[in-house]
Amino acid sequence: MMRRNVLFLLFQRLLLLIVASLVIFATMNLLPGDPASVMLGLDASPESLAALHHQLGLDTALPARYAHWISDLMRGNLGRSYVYDVPVSSLIGERLQSTLPLILLAMVLSLGAGIPLGMIAAAKQGKMPDMGLMAMLQLLKSIPDFWLAMMMTFLFSLTLHWLPASGFPGWSHGFFTGLRALILPAVALAVPQAAITARFMRSSLIETLSQDFVRTARAQGYSRSGVLWRIALPNALIPVLTLAGIQLPVLITGSIIVESVFSLPGCGKLLLEAVNQRDLPVVQNLVMLIVTAVMTLGFLLAALVRFLDPRLGEERP
Amino acid sequence: MNMRANPTLWTGSALLGIVLLPAFVTALITGAHAPAINVMHRYAPLSLSHPLGTDPFGRDLLTFVLSGAFNSVLIAAMAVCFSTVIGTVLGLIAAGRPPRLIMGLTDLGLAFPPVLIAALLVTALGASATGEILAVALFGLPAQIRITRQAARSVLIQDYIAASRLAGRSPVFIMRRHVLPNILPLLTVQATSSLALAILSDAGLSYLGLGAPPPRPDLGRALAAYQIHIFDHPFLVVVPGLTIMLLVLGFNMAGDGLRDALDAPLEERAP
Amino acid sequence: MNPLLQVRNLSVHSPLQPILHALSFTLEPGKILAIIGESGSGKSTLALSLMGLLPSGFQPQGEVRLNDKNLLTLTEPQWCQIRGKTFGMVFQEPMSALNPTRRIGAQIEDTLRLHTALTRHEIRTQTHTLMEQVGLLQSGVSEHSYPHQLSGGQRQRALLAMALACRPDLLIADEFTTALDARTRADVMALVHQHTAMHRMAVLMISHDLGLVRHHADNVLVLKDGICVEQGPTASIFDAPAHPYTQALLAMSLHSAAHTPLTRLPVYTVPA
Numbered sequence: 001m002m003r004r005n006v007l008f009l010l011f012q013r014l015l016l017l018i019v020a021s022l023v024i025f026a027t028m029n030l031l032p033g034d035p036a037s038v039m040l041g042l043d044a045s046p047e048s049l050a051a052l053h054h055q056l057g058l059d060t061a062l063p064a065r066y067a068h069w070i071s072d073l074m075r076g077n078l079g080r081s082y083v084y085d086v087p088v089s090s091l092i093g094e095r096l097q098s099t100l101p102l103i104l105l106a107m108v109l110s111l112g113a114g115i116p117l118g119m120i121a122a123a124k125q126g127k128m129p130d131m132g133l134m135a136m137l138q139l140l141k142s143i144p145d146f147w148l149a150m151m152m153t154f155l156f157s158l159t160l161h162w163l164p165a166s167g168f169p170g171w172s173h174g175f176f177t178g179l180r181a182l183i184l185p186a187v188a189l190a191v192p193q194a195a196i197t198a199r200f201m202r203s204s205l206i207e208t209l210s211q212d213f214v215r216t217a218r219a220q221g222y223s224r225s226g227v228l229w230r231i232a233l234p235n236a237l238i239p240v241l242t243l244a245g246i247q248l249p250v251l252i253t254g255s256i257i258v259e260s261v262f263s264l265p266g267c268g269k270l271l272l273e274a275v276n277q278r279d280l281p282v283v284q285n286l287v288m289l290i291v292t293a294v295m296t297l298g299f300l301l302a303a304l305v306r307f308l309d310p311r312l313g314e315e316r317p
Numbered sequence: 318m319n320m321r322a323n324p325t326l327w328t329g330s331a332l333l334g335i336v337l338l339p340a341f342v343t344a345l346i347t348g349a350h351a352p353a354i355n356v357m358h359r360y361a362p363l364s365l366s367h368p369l370g371t372d373p374f375g376r377d378l379l380t381f382v383l384s385g386a387f388n389s390v391l392i393a394a395m396a397v398c399f400s401t402v403i404g405t406v407l408g409l410i411a412a413g414r415p416p417r418l419i420m421g422l423t424d425l426g427l428a429f430p431p432v433l434i435a436a437l438l439v440t441a442l443g444a445s446a447t448g449e450i451l452a453v454a455l456f457g458l459p460a461q462i463r464i465t466r467q468a469a470r471s472v473l474i475q476d477y478i479a480a481s482r483l484a485g486r487s488p489v490f491i492m493r494r495h496v497l498p499n500i501l502p503l504l505t506v507q508a509t510s511s512l513a514l515a516i517l518s519d520a521g522l523s524y525l526g527l528g529a530p531p532p533r534p535d536l537g538r539a540l541a542a543y544q545i546h547i548f549d550h551p552f553l554v555v556v557p558g559l560t561i562m563l564l565v566l567g568f569n570m571a572g573d574g575l576r577d578a579l580d581a582p583l584e585e586r587a588p
Numbered sequence: 589m590n591p592l593l594q595v596r597n598l599s600v601h602s603p604l605q606p607i608l609h610a611l612s613f614t615l616e617p618g619k620i621l622a623i624i625g626e627s628g629s630g631k632s633t634l635a636l637s638l639m640g641l642l643p644s645g646f647q648p649q650g651e652v653r654l655n656d657k658n659l660l661t662l663t664e665p666q667w668c669q670i671r672g673k674t675f676g677m678v679f680q681e682p683m684s685a686l687n688p689t690r691r692i693g694a695q696i697e698d699t700l701r702l703h704t705a706l707t708r709h710e711i712r713t714q715t716h717t718l719m720e721q722v723g724l725l726q727s728g729v730s731e732h733s734y735p736h737q738l739s740g741g742q743r744q745r746a747l748l749a750m751a752l753a754c755r756p757d758l759l760i761a762d763e764f765t766t767a768l769d770a771r772t773r774a775d776v777m778a779l780v781h782q783h784t785a786m787h788r789m790a791v792l793m794i795s796h797d798l799g800l801v802r803h804h805a806d807n808v809l810v811l812k813d814g815i816c817v818e819q820g821p822t823a824s825i826f827d828a829p830a831h832p833y834t835q836a837l838l839a840m841s842l843h844s845a846a847h848t849p850l851t852r853l854p855v856y857t858v859p860a
Binding site: 012013015016019020023024027028138139141142143144145146147150151153154158245246249250252253254256257260261271272274275276278280283287290291294295298 | 417420421424425427428429430431432433436437438439440441513517520521524525526527540544547548551554555557558561562565566569570573
Binding site: 211212213215216217218219220221222223224226231234235238308309310311 | 681
């Protein structure tokens with residue numbers, strides 16, 4: 001039963017990935033507007049246009065172009081940057097060094113702060129600490145992450161000189177030097193998400209604690225704290241995992257913006273540069289790569305949730 | 318409806334009023350265009366004629382920020398309108414069908430956050446307000462479909478729907494007459510909360526230069542331009558950011574308050 | 589015979605209103621006492637106050653003696669030792685009373701793990717025996733099954749196995765047969781009788797189902813608005829009800845379909 005479930009999920013994700021690739025391909029190739037003329041500007045000569053058409057493969061038929069792109073992708077060939085004239089994969093690989101740790105750190109911070117805060121609020125439900133915390137979370141949830149990033153730079157870098165204001169020295173200067181550069185961006189990214197996680201955790205835990213099976217466990221002899229930690233918490237965390245899956249693309253989006261604030265040489269910066277320079281192969285492949293990563297992680301999380309809550313996918317309409 | 322004893326709704330509405338009323342007035346007077354550039358008045362301090370001073374181009378900061386707020390809300394409102402109308406129709410159509418297609422659509426939508434859609438559109442077509450609205454709206458669409466579908470299903474299982482069906486009413490009639498009025502409170506709450514998200518997305522996109530192009534003033538774009546002045550003129554960064562935050566907080570609180578007032582339970586959700 | 593449970597002048601107040609008024613009764617080992625009455629008469633509150641699981645804000649007063657120990661003065665850790673070990677409880681909602689994310693075996697094992705010093709292996713073996721005793725294994729349910737894979741009757745058996753695991757002196761059963769069909773109900777009641785006969789377990793049975801009460805209970809207590817209007821041996825209550833309320837209750841059950849509950853009881857939640 002379980003296995004069939006996960007297989008269905010896998011099949012669904014593969015299908016979605018194909019749809020996603022079609023969407024990306026269509027936007028980049030079917031929309032009115034010739035990418036080559038956009039790249040070269042309005043006063044480009046017909047010869048250079050034709051040359052670029054050929055170089056981008058724009059003079060072949062659409063289905064052939066799509067098939068070519070997909071087969072290249074399958075072989076790990078992400079094309080060549082038009083601007084830098086290097087393989088896109090090497091560009092991305094370089095940039096992942098800061099982007100991946102940034103997103104990971106933000107995720108850890110968001111869950112690490114959000115879950116305990118939500119638990120505290122749930123434990124004090126309806127009392128002053130809960131109300132104060134909820135008001136604070138409402139506020140934090142509403143802060144634009146890039147603005148928070150700027151304000152934190154102002155306070156912690158420019159005024160207090162605790163952490164670097166921008167840039168990323170890379171990991172070659174030691175782990176902590178690299179980490180120091182990522183702390184502010186990661187916190188800025190994590191704060192609104194942590195607020196959302198905390199509010200979600202609170203309602204999930206309150207809901208779980210009101211369930212009949214919690215009373216059953218108490219009747220079995222579980223203590224108050226025992227029932228909280230061993231019975232209610234694991235169940236309340238399952239929806240939070242699903243939420244984490246939703247937050248992941250949000251964090252990736254946020255990382256693009258925050259990288260821009262802190263001038264981090266990450267994938268987000270690469271994407272923006274590519275958009276500004278109309279570097280078609282980089283945009284198309286990077287977007288496809290991000291979508292693939294989100295879908296893969298989403299699949300793993302969904303499979304984990306189904307493993308933890310075996311009801312899902314069986315009974316639900 | 319219990320509107321009176323609802324501090325969340327009132328606070329949210331008040332926050333929105335503080336920003337939106339002057340913003341609308343400004344838009345009426347200036348058409349929400351950027352104030353004139355005046356090189357003689359760069360970085361003017363706070364004064365009666367410039368209550369918040371002027372920016373690096375000598376423009377009145379208050380007028381600029383209020384026009385920007387108006388434009389942000391306008392773009393967010395158009396995006397939410399788009400996703401609400403299309404999402405509700407699709408959600409109602411999906412209400413009678415198995416969930417797999419909707420699940421797939423939701424997952425697909427999740428993988429395309431506004432920045433990615435905007436990046437694709439801007440690369441292919443160049444920056445435009447339409448592209449920005451589309452990017453924000455498309456991201457909100459799957460959630461709208463899912464929520465509408467869920468709400469519609471809870472109405473469709475009621476006995477009077479079965480009676481109405483037996484009486485030979487068409488599905489369209491049932492949807493319009495019975496389902497839509499019943500899920501309207503939920504849709505209102507959802508739209509209000511979506512506005513908060515849309516404003517955040519809009520600010521992010523224009524900060525990155527993927528939003529509506531100049532000359533219309535925009536808060537996100539202003540932040541990108543003023544960022545370098547954070548140390549010498551922090552006010553330039555604080556004011557636009559605070560304005561965005563007030564708008565988002567206002568719509569968030571109004572949404573929460575409406576949810577309590579209209580008794581339309583809606584899960585906590587992520588942007 | 590020495591009574592197992594002695595309740596004297598038990599009153600329970602909720603923050604808004606009194607729920608139970610000066611209730612007194614005794615229960616002897618091996619006997620079944622049925623509490624009957626309409627919804628809202630305080631039956632479930634009585635069960636929860638005996639378990640020390642009243643919602644926060646509910647105040648019990650009076651005396652509940654179990655083997656000469658006053659339960660109302662127990663501290664929370666002392667309660668935890670009694671719940672599940674000396675007292676077993678089965679609730680009315682078999683669908684939601686089991687944890688959907690844990691396997692049946694693990695949930696039954698919990699009772700043993702909390703109250704005995706048995707090794708893991710011994711707990712496994714005992715759980716297996718329990719599941720066989722309540723007829724779960726025979727109906728194709730294994731330790732590895734999840735609650736959603738079970739029928740209503742199977743879930744109720746699993747709950748019964750959890751409640752009976754430590755051979756409690758008292759089983760509190762709150763409407764636990766309501767959701768079952770007649771056949772399953774008879775099977776489950778037979779199981780309960782086995783334990784009353786073999787281990788001299790006493791049962792406090794809360795039920796709307798007067799047919800079931802008449803058939804299984806030794807004594808009956810009639811509750812109306814938190815007040816005991818009448819109590820006595822089952823036969824005398826059913827044959828010669830003294831109080832007009834009891835007469836009305838019995839008449840109603842004769843006229844209506846006797847096996848359907850009047851209304852569903854409110855579900856109380858336990859603060860953790």
